[in-house]
Amino acid sequence: DVPFREGTDDEELRDPAVRSNIRARVFFAYTSNQISCGQREIIRFIVQHGLVDCIVTTAGGIEEDIIKCFEPTFMGDFKLKGKDLRKKGINRIGNLLVPNNNYCKFEDWMAPLIVKMHDEQDEKLAEWAKVVAKSTQEELPPRFAWTPSKVIERIGNEINNEESVLYWAAKNQIPVFCPALTDGSVGDMMYFHSYKRPGFVLDINEDIRRINDLAVQCYASGMLILGGGLVKHHTCNANLMRNGADFSVYINTGQEFDGSDSGASPEEAISWGKIRIDAKPVKVCADATIAFPLIVSQTFAKDLQAYKESTKDAICWMADAQE
Secondary structure (H helix, E strand, O other), X not given: OOOOOOOOOOHHHOOHHHHOOEOOEEEEEEOOHHHHOOHHHHHHHHHHOOOOOEEEOOHHHHHHHHHHHHOOOEEOOXXXXXXXXXXXXXXXXXOEEEEHHXXXXXXXXXXXXXXXXXXXXXXXXXXXXXXXXXXXXXXXXXXXXXXXXXXXXXXXXXXXXXXXXXXXXXXXXXXXXXXXXXXXXXXXXXXXXXHHOOOOOEOHHHHHHXXXXXXXXXXXXXXXXXXXXXXXXXXXXXXXXXXXXXXXXXXXXXXXXXXXXXOOOHHHHHHHOOEOOOOOOEEEEOOHXXXXXXXXXXXXXXXXXXXXXXXXXXXXXXXXXXX
């Protein structure tokens, strides 16, 4: 629907038939509380049906999804006394309650997986070393390393539970980026593992190239961001690499007066080149757990089959058609 922009668009996009088969690459970001609460089911629906192309979240957005596959989270109250909860072995997330036992079950499941990934890392590095020893080339072959997105994909494959967001992300090959993967229970387990067996490597540098390339290698991009902090900036910064996203929707309660990126308006993002100067971004100042399900009901879910049919052969980048 967007006309050819002379001097801006690639010449290969001049043909209207080609343009009609191009769609925006959708970056979907959310903070961990969106998984801790009932929003998880809305997010799972979106990922299950492949309605986004890339996900950015925090450590809690990873582990809480898996924890819920084992045990439920309970409703509580914002005003419950921390001292009383601590004595009972209950952790509070806003008005939600998570017993210590939930994390114990997650750790019992995750710790052996870290060992398995460490074994695979060492096996591949040993093979790499043999190739290097025999090579006469100056340039070394690529060396395997686990990245947060690779670890998360492995978690999604291993959990094998259709209630999980990560299960569907892995199944639909939607990369999930989490540069702060160690900032939570997963990081705790990697810390403990490092004393039993040092040497497990988590490479965030490979992931920053991967997400930035996804932004650069598309003809249009859209950002849908629930909450602020790391997920908001990481998504926006990737789109800075392409001189800004074409479409942007923020949903958060952050305010601009404190100067934080969490509360920053789309206008501030435009000044950095994170959103294009001719874009029409929207910030919804509301509780995402109220606003987002309503938005999904009138967009993604309104006529799902018709949307999927209209975009089934659409691509975000010409090279995608060759894959």
